[in-house]
Amino acid sequence: MAARQGLFDLTGRSALVTGAAGGIGSAVAEAYAAAGAGVLVTDVNGDAAAKVAARINESGGKADSFELDVTDRDAADEAVARAAALNGGSLHILVNNAGVTAPAMFKDTTEVSFQRMLDIHLKGAFNCSQAGLRYFATDGTGRIINVTSSAGITGTLGQVNYSAAKAGIIGLTKSLARELARKQILVNALAPLAATPMTKTIRTNEKFAETMLNRIPLRRWAEPEEVAGAFVFLASDASSFVTGQVLPVDGGMVM
Template sequence: MHQDLQGRVALVTGAGAGIGRETACQMAARGAVVCVNDLKDEFVAPVVEAIRAGGGQAFGIVQNIASREGIREAIQRAAEHGGGRFDILVNNAAWVRYQAIPDILPETVERMLDVGFRSVIWSLQEAVAVMDPERGGAIVNVASVAALRSAPNSVVYSGIKSGILGITRAAAAELGARRIRVNAVCPSAVPTEGTQRNRNAERDAARIARTPLGRLGTVEDIARAICFLASDEAGFITAQALTVDGGVTLTNI
């Protein structure tokens, strides 16, 4: 067990599965008190139980963060679990649908914006209110390589993830004086429950063939990057977008 996050209090949104779940587990293994957020207790409880079974500290926060009031409640409850302390925020939650331009529906856009974009803005506002101005804190936003290069049927998704990078840079500029670092990770497609519907053996093989490191990424790869950006090892890193993609975005093979 690493101890580079010892005693830190962290909230990971959308932590009931995939990248969020693995991030919560890795942060707990590094000594953080982790607040596991998701929509339903059936998603949250198994993650909390697994962390505690491994000797870590975790609390469940069942909360819909797709509103200003929801994300405020989640962060306030995380600070309460931390005895008034709040150090790390991981904005991981997302609701994703891929649609061709003629098929995009207003309700799809609104829900994707609420969960994946507006909640990030409101979370920044609330984090400023609860993070200690002397100790500071770390915020990591989960974006995507879709913010850097896009495919058909991803207008809304790519637009939101591109916006997350803009939010990350602007927030880093504004919050640096409060010792709050703000960074993003840009994962490529990794196998998770959420990406299963858009994957098949042929697509996976094509992605692997285009990737210099010759494999798909894993949730462990992404979580390690998030933990690094949240730790003191990244203490002079802010406003950055760390691409975790095996080299596929910036190469052409």
């Protein structure tokens, strides 16, 4: 797996990707490895994460895996230490991607469901980001990339819990960007849309699918690999003067 050269070359850098057992997370992990980074593939499903790491290594990349529940702070501490050890003891790239959905109209949304969304999406990003502070490179190569959603920007019907958690991630991103700029650590967020297991219910329901496609100017779903390039951009020297931003990668749905 040859590393890319120039602005998008990540050779010598370490990356930790949460929720990387499939979908966008695994595509990002593979894209980082292709660009030369050493990648720690993490997921609550440790076996699936290990398979992604094995696939990267078989392709000539450098990866390890770790079973990570992002709501567990001790596990987050161990994960960032393992990721940093992949390349010289510094953590260069953290992608807070772990997430789930539990659609329900507001009147049917339980307190347990609401709290679960906050714990996995928002607390998870907090845990991993704060755990990483001891290891982040401060030479301008340190990056935190948080995964939000159009739901966190515009809201969405039947997903108050998910939308609130994703909106919280935007606030976390902007505040961290201001605070960590003094350490030359860049913090940005991506709002991707792709054909993944998480979006399968929408894509396979004829009514929902047509409604969704009507909202996407490009009139199609992206494959996870198509949105991974934006993650490489935000992790690389090409984005060295970009921080505190939310970048939708959704075929023009949010403009």
